[in-house]
Amino acid sequence: MIVVTTDHVPGREIADTIGFVRGNTVRAAHAGEDLSAYFKNMVGGEIEEYTKLLAESREQALDRMIAEARARGADGIVGLRFATCEIAGGCAEILAYGTAVRFTAR
Amino acid sequence: MTRGASEPTREELLAMAYADGELSGTEREEFERVLERRADLRELVARELRLDVLARASAGPEPMDLEWRAMDAEPLHRATLGVGLTLVLAGLALGAFGLLYFLWASALPRAVPIGVTAAMAGATVLGARALRARLRTQALDPYTEIRR
Numbered sequence: 682m683i684v685v686t687t688d689h690v691p692g693r694e695i696a697d698t699i700g701f702v703r704g705n706t707v708r709a710a711h712a713g714e715d716l717s718a719y720f721k722n723m724v725g726g727e728i729e730e731y732t733k734l735l736a737e738s739r740e741q742a743l744d745r746m747i748a749e750a751r752a753r754g755a756d757g758i759v760g761l762r763f764a765t766c767e768i769a770g771g772c773a774e775i776l777a778y779g780t781a782v783r784f785t786a787r
Numbered sequence: 788m789t790r791g792a793s794e795p796t797r798e799e800l801l802a803m804a805y806a807d808g809e810l811s812g813t814e815r816e817e818f819e820r821v822l823e824r825r826a827d828l829r830e831l832v833a834r835e836l837r838l839d840v841l842a843r844a845s846a847g848p849e850p851m852d853l854e855w856r857a858m859d860a861e862p863l864h865r866a867t868l869g870v871g872l873t874l875v876l877a878g879l880a881l882g883a884f885g886l887l888y889f890l891w892a893s894a895l896p897r898a899v900p901i902g903v904t905a906a907m908a909g910a911t912v913l914g915a916r917a918l919r920a921r922l923r924t925q926a927l928d929p930y931t932e933i934r935r
Binding site for chain 1: 844845846847849921930931933934935
């Protein structure tokens with residue numbers, strides 16, 4: 682599965698546009714991580730707990746988008762984008778979306 | 788040729804086309820007037836739209852989804868949600884009633900400590916339920932080892 686942020690893949694021709702695919706998730710850190718992050722926030726530097734939380738969410742949203750593209754018979758996703766919003770304090774929502782396509786056979 | 792019982796009527800076909808956004812401007816307006824009169828067609832359009840939404844989410848269930856479904860079927864899991872929410876809401880209602888009574892009569896009724904205890908018990912039940920669900924699904928969560 683080729684997943685790119687561009688609208689085209691060099692050397693590959695899009696034979697069929699299957700349509701919009703997306704995957705999203707909302708994840709939260711546990712209370713201990715939130716407490717640790719709170720104190721790190723006071724002294725500065727990277728808050729690893731939240732870096733990890735966002736990375737987990739990003740990968741899960743990506744996997745869900747790819748699973749949907751596979752289920753619809755795609756072999757690539759072009760125009761990948763990420764979007765995020767805050768649905769509740771301490772939660773990370775990530776939406777990954779793009780256009781599922783089928784490439785011509787090589 | 789006779790029409791079979793399972794064959795859709797003209798209105799039903801129009802309802803499906805309407806849900807798929809396939810009707811032209813005047814056809815759509817005419818059908819919307821029919822929809823105002825026909826509750827059965829409104830239900831059909833709603834059913835078609837629901838199917839469209841389901842068809843868009845075509846990926847299969849994840850292992851964690853199956854575990855959530857199994858838990859939702861367990862009487863204990865369902866009961867703890869009902870019991871927890873009831874205790875919290877009843878506790879808050881008793882507490883609010885007690886505070887209003889306090890403002891009116893300047894005496895704290897027994898409803899306040901009972902309400903606070905009930906709300907705390909409900910919150911504990913809901914917390915324990917969430918923790919149990921997390922412990923059961925954690926092994927099926929493939930993202931816990933990601934660092935950045």
